[in-house]
Amino acid sequence: QMEYSILKREPEKYVMPMAEKYGFGLLPWSPLAGGILTGKYRQQQTTPDDSRHAFKDWREWAQGMERPYQDAVLDVLAAVAAEKEATISQVALAWTLRQKAVAATIIGPRTMAQYEDNFGALAVEMSEAEYGRINEAAPV
Structure with a gap:
């Protein structure tokens, strides 16, 4: 298990090539980057009171997921989602599962x-x- 998403691609450098080479599958957690890849949380936007991000500890963890390019990534995900008649979350998860x-x-x-x-x-x-x-849109 490891943390992996469109915004957290570091495992692609070492872990994933090794997994492919030796034929084992990985089980990533937080593929939606703590909710950021749902499109619900844009930078410079107020957090909804009923979300996990409203809790201090969760918000502090999620800030570690934020990237300066995340809104640009969300824009691309939203465009692909619209073309597919899917949601941003579905496209982000489909991207992860395609690895x-x-x-x-x-x-x-x-x-x-x-x-x-x-x-x-x-x-x-x-x-x-x-x-x-x-x-x-999301560099490694």
């Missing part, structure tokens, strides 16, 4: 609606061009 070394991913939905939305990622298929646009 060769990823066997499955650990999700943490707080509500049934979030669970159903997350599950919908399994139906999202991306072209090489769409996948490339996301990769371009």
Whole structure:
């Protein structure tokens, strides 16, 4: 298990190539970067009171997930999601599941609606061009 998402791609440097080489699958956690990759939390935006980010400890952890380019990544995810008639979350999860070394991913939905939305990622298929646009927006 390891933390891995579009915003936290460091495992692609060492861990994932090794996993591919030796044929084992990884089980990443926080594929939605603590909720950032849902599109709910944009930089310079007020946090909803009913979200995990409203709690001090969670907010401090999530700040470690933030990247200066995250809103640009969210814009690309939103564009791909609109083309696919999917949600930003579904595209972000589909991107994670598309990685060769990823066997499955650990999700943490707080509500049934979030669970159903997350599950919908399994139906999202991306072209090489769409996948490339996301990769371009989020450097390793």
